[in-house]
Amino acid sequence: xxxxxxxxxxxxxxxxxxxxxxxxxxxxxxxxxxxxxxxxxxxxxxxxxxxxxxxxxxxxxxxxxxxxxxxxxxxxxxxxxxxxxxxxxxxxxxxxxxxxxxxxxxxxxxxxxxxxxxxxxxxxxxxxxxxxxxxxxxxxxxxxxxxxxxxxxxxxxxxxxxxxxxxxxxxxxxxxxxxxxxxxxxxxxxxxxxxxx
Numbered sequence: 001x002x003x004x005x006x007x008x009x010x011x012x013x014x015x016x017x018x019x020x021x022x023x024x025x026x027x028x029x030x031x032x033x034x035x036x037x038x039x040x041x042x043x044x045x046x047x048x049x050x051x052x053x054x055x056x057x058x059x060x061x062x063x064x065x066x067x068x069x070x071x072x073x074x075x076x077x078x079x080x081x082x083x084x085x086x087x088x089x090x091x092x093x094x095x096x097x098x099x100x101x102x103x104x105x106x107x108x109x110x111x112x113x114x115x116x117x118x119x120x121x122x123x124x125x126x127x128x129x130x131x132x133x134x135x136x137x138x139x140x141x142x143x144x145x146x147x148x149x150x151x152x153x154x155x156x157x158x159x160x161x162x163x164x165x166x167x168x169x170x171x172x173x174x175x176x177x178x179x180x181x182x183x184x185x186x187x188x189x190x191x192x193x194x195x196x197x
Contacts, residue, residue: 024100040180
């Protein structure tokens with residue numbers, strides 16, 4: 001996922017992953033919730049974080065919109081910027097997982113290649129990566145339209161809207177498929193928690 005800056009080298013700390021697990025309450029992991037805007041990713045992700053923390057397992061929600069307020073605030077929505085957005089979020093998620101937390105990442109992440117690069121990065125580091133497709137149909141997402149983006153895209157006020165005039169490449173082999181149209185938030189979050197074990 002990205003290159004290495006010149007004149008730098010990895011500095012290995014003296015604390016091992018197993019040591020951190022004893023402090024954080026379990027194995028770190030990346031739970032990547034992908035789906036269209038309005039699919040329920042963030043709502044399910046927030047509830048999953050609550051369930052994990054209530055059970056004594058360290059977790060942190062890396063919401064895509066929240067990260068665009070700071071870390072990714074310099075990025076737009078071109079294909080190149082979307083790829084860089086996912087690369088950066090993936091790097092942060094991997095760091096959290098290495099620290100022994102469950103990084104819960106609800107983010108549209110429309111391109112398979114970008115999601116695959118995050119999975120590869122995690123697996124090469126010996127970290128668990130769980131891809132969850134929140135497969136709520138476009139018409140349901142549009143009817144929810146929590147940010148008013150679909151209406152603006154249909155009116156021609158914005159372009160590059162995933163699912164309208166920009167593609168969404170659904171996962172081909174996700175670890176779990178959810179539909180918030182069929183499952184309530186509680187059931188969906190519990191299904192992800194149970195998959196984590």
